Amino acid sequence: MSLEKQKTELQQRADYAREILADKDCPELDELMRRIVEYDPNAFDSEEASSHALKALQKRMETLEVSLDARLSAMDKVRIVRHPQRVSLKDILENVYDNYNEIGGQDEHSIDPGLVIARAYVTRRKGKTIINQPVMVVGQEKGHGEEFRNGGSIKPWGNYKALKYMKVAAREQIPIHAYVNTPGSYPVEDFPGAAQQIAENIYEMCGLNVPIIAIFSEGGSGGAEAIGMADKRLMLSHGYYSVISPEGAAAIEGRIRPPQRASQELIERCAIHQRITAQDNLANGYIDEIVQEPPLGARAEHFDFYRQLREQVIHATDEVTLSVRSMRFLRGLSMRLFKRDADVIVRWNLTERARERLLDRRFKKYRALARHAYEDKRTFWERVNAARSGVISTTYAAIAYGIVKPTQQRFTRIAEEVTDEVHVVTGKLGSAWHGILKKIGLGSKSKQVEMELTGLSEPKKSMPETNGRGYVSPQAAIDREVSCPFSDRRGCLDIWARDLFTDYAGVCPNCGHHFPMEYQWYLHNVFDTGSILEFNRNISAGNPTNFPDFDERVQAAKQKNNMESGCMTFNTSLEGIRLTCAMLVAKFRGGSVGAAEGEKFIRALELAQKKHQPFLAYIHGTAGIRIQEGVNGLIQMPRVTMAVRRYIDAGGLYIVLYDTNSYAGPLASFLGCSPYQYAVRSSRIGFAGPGVIKETTGVDIPPDYHNCYKALSRGHIQGVWDRRDIRKNLHQAFLTIGGRNLYYR
Structure with a gap:
């Protein structure tokens, strides 16, 4: 040269x-x-x-x-992963795998060029034995400054493509290698919707019964979680994994409004305090291993890095496979003792029993995460009582639903079959007999019987409408008239605050506009009086990252709302139907979700499963994941979704009801994965707020972009309810969706 x-x-x-x-x-x-x-x-x-x-x-x-x-500082590493010279997925496909074929479109000729799928092969030689092992590679691709790839920010249809081929991998029983390299998902709600598709991806990945290995370079929020659910998570040493970009965190912390920009000093501080580096995530247990890069990060010409990455990815796949194999003692021991130098043969195909163990281990892995990130303030006797209640519920469920109900169903099916067979004979004989009686004048029916068969049915007595009588909103105490915000356009008359927030439940009697109401209104007017029994109240939100000045803000929220976290979990009943409910409260830090909220949600799902009760997620409002908790909050997306998946697979009925503003991470995971989602007319639903969309895409969205009717039209939710009809509609939903069995299949 x-x-x-x-x-x-x-x-x-x-x-x-x-x-x-x-x-x-x-x-x-x-x-x-x-x-x-x-x-x-x-x-x-x-x-x-x-x-x-x-x-x-x-x-x-x-x-x-x-x-x-x-x-290097945390922000220096952010600049490394964003640099055009950063190693890309195409570089990895060329140098880590022995052969590959890109599928699902190529470069610009793809539904989303930022998402690359490849069917690849790993060729392994052990002595004279040669093994060609197929694998499905899925990942975000930035390229090296290629603008058409949108910086690895994936649109909803790109995440759909990723899920489609991950399901193909599960059908073909080959491992999945997911390369996460995105600043975040593209925040548009065009069908299928950013939030809805990410939620579906996470939910479905929970149940893919093949080994999944995720390799993180840039792990930005929900975009990372769309393909990041894995049995083993590796992370490049100069990468980052975060609930939000440092710039976004700084804008929120500094209350910066466009076109203003946060100072570089504030951005650097947020990057440090969010604990976003590979080393931070390894210490917290959110990744399993670090892939060491060359100084200042891996670039396309670093061929030694590719060799090391190949070794660690293969070793991780071997470990996951062996962990669920029945015959693995010597190979497992060798891999533990000699690490990646172990000379063992591991074939990546699994038996049906091994695939079941794989899913069980995946659930246990995510269930154990983030336990250090919340405060459990329950007393000793509260814990003992919770354990006792769990044992009783489990025992009762095992007897009632494991022995009694299957036996009862078996005899019922036999009786129904016999009855249906007998009806074939008795039906013909009965018709002939009734014909004879009619001819001789003895077959006429009484007037009462005739009316029962041909007359209109009497309407059933409707459920009592409380409309705020069980709880008086503080807004009703204001001695003034209230104007509807649509009065100029719709001709709404002013109404006295006392009448509006009592008799009319905060709903304009002319146009139906819903004024905001406190979460207490729903507790007193939706559920049966005196039926609410709260549990796990003392699982408390904290400050696991030691974010500056955040302890004081959390403490202030606790005192103001008389709550320990933004989630309230309770058992209750609705028209006699026993159910479990988890509620996110908008007044507590915007209803944001952190480690405590996620843990309470999971425990409520587990209790509902033990008690065989339906589960209602009432979302009074949520601003997303609590950014000050960093990945401790972000990990709740796959963690709680895993619990939802386990509950639904066990036969549970899971219904979500949105109110006010519901955005971001919870919507794009454990809420959005429900097959039955409804919204109150006052709700606004979306992946990101208008300001974030403007800053990210440069597009001004229309005022009604997040309107609940827009969510209904694209299929995100299944219905829009008037606040005054919630009790009646929920009761009908439980009866019609649950059917005869009500909650459990």
Whole structure:
């Protein structure tokens, strides 16, 4: 290679380092860059002297890269994963796998060029034995500055494509390797909707019975979770995994409104305090292993990195496979003792029993996450009582639903079959007999019987409408008239606050506009009087990342709302139907979800499963995942969805009801995966708020973009209810959706 070309490459390395450090002072790098620019191959007496001087500069660059790498901040690593020279999925496919064939479209000719799918092969040689093992590779692709890939920000139909081929992998019984490299999902609600598709991806991945290995480079929020649910999670050493970008966190913390920008200092602080690096995530247990990169991050020309990545990905797939195999002792022992140097043969196909164990281990893995991130303030006796209640419920369910009910159903089926057979004979005889009676004048029916058969049925007595009588909103105490915001357009008359928030339940009597109501209104007017029994109240929200000044804000929310977290879980009844409910309260930190809220939601689902009760998620409002908790909050998306999947698979009936504003992570996971979702007319539903969409896409959305009727029209929800009809509609939903068995199949 010519000296001029070597100088150019050296200069590119120096420029890259400067771009990673941004505006930070680094005198030694600036001095080296000056020397590289001043280097002239023709200024030396001989070619040997010129080459020696260049090698000295190269050696100095290598030493400086190692030194800078050790001092990288969290935000420096964010800049590394976003850099156009960062290793891409196509680079990995070319250098990690032995052969691959891209499917589902290529480059611009794809429904979403940012999402790449490939059917790949790994060829392994053990002595004279050669094994060709197929694998499905799914991942976000940024390319190297290719604009059509949208920076790896995936649209809903791209996530649909990923799910489609992950299901193909499960059908063909081959492992899935998911490469996560996205700043976040593209926040549009065009069908199938960003939130709805991510929720479906997470829900379905919970049940894919093949080994899934996820490799994180840039793990941005819900976009990462769309393909990040895995049995084993690896992370590149210079990557990051976060609930929101540092810039987004800084904008929220600093209350910055466009077109203003948060200061670089605030962005750097948020990056540090959110604990987003690979090392932070490994310490918290959200990834299983770190893949070490070259100094200042892996780029396309780092071939040693590809070899190491290949070894760790294969080893991870071997580990997951062996962990559920019945015959694995010697190979498992060898892999534990010798790590990746173990010379063992592991075939990646699984038996049916092994696939069941795989799903069970996956559930246990996610169930155990984030337990350090909330405070359990329950007393000793509260814990004992909860354990006792769980044992009693489990025992009762085992007897009632495991022994009595199947026996009863078996005898019922036999009796029905016998009755249906007898009807074939008695029906014909009965028709002939009634014909004879009619001919001799003895077959006329009484007037009462005739009316029962041919007359109109009497309407049943409707359920009493309380409309706020069980709870008086503080808004009713204001001695003034209230104007409907649509009065100019719809001609609504002013109404006295006392009447509006009592008799009319906060609903305009002219146009039906819903004024906001407190969550207590629903507790007193939807469920049977005196039937609410709260549990796990003392599982408390905390500050697991030690985010500055956040302890005081959480404590203030607790005192203001007399709650320990933004989630309330309780057993209750509705027209005599016993059910379990989890409620996200908008007044507590916007109804945002952190580790405590996720844990309470999971425990409520587990209790509903033990008691064989239907489950209602009432969302008074949610702003998304609590950003100050970092990945401790983000991990609740797959974690709670896994619990929902387990509950539904066991036969549970899961209904979600939205009110006010419901956005982001919860909607894109454990709420959006419900097959039965409804909304009160006051609700606004979407993946991201208008400000985030504007900042991310540059598009101004219409005022009604998140209107609940828009969500209904694209199939996200199944109905829009008037607040005054919630009790009646919920009762009807439980009866009609649950049918004769009500809650459990």
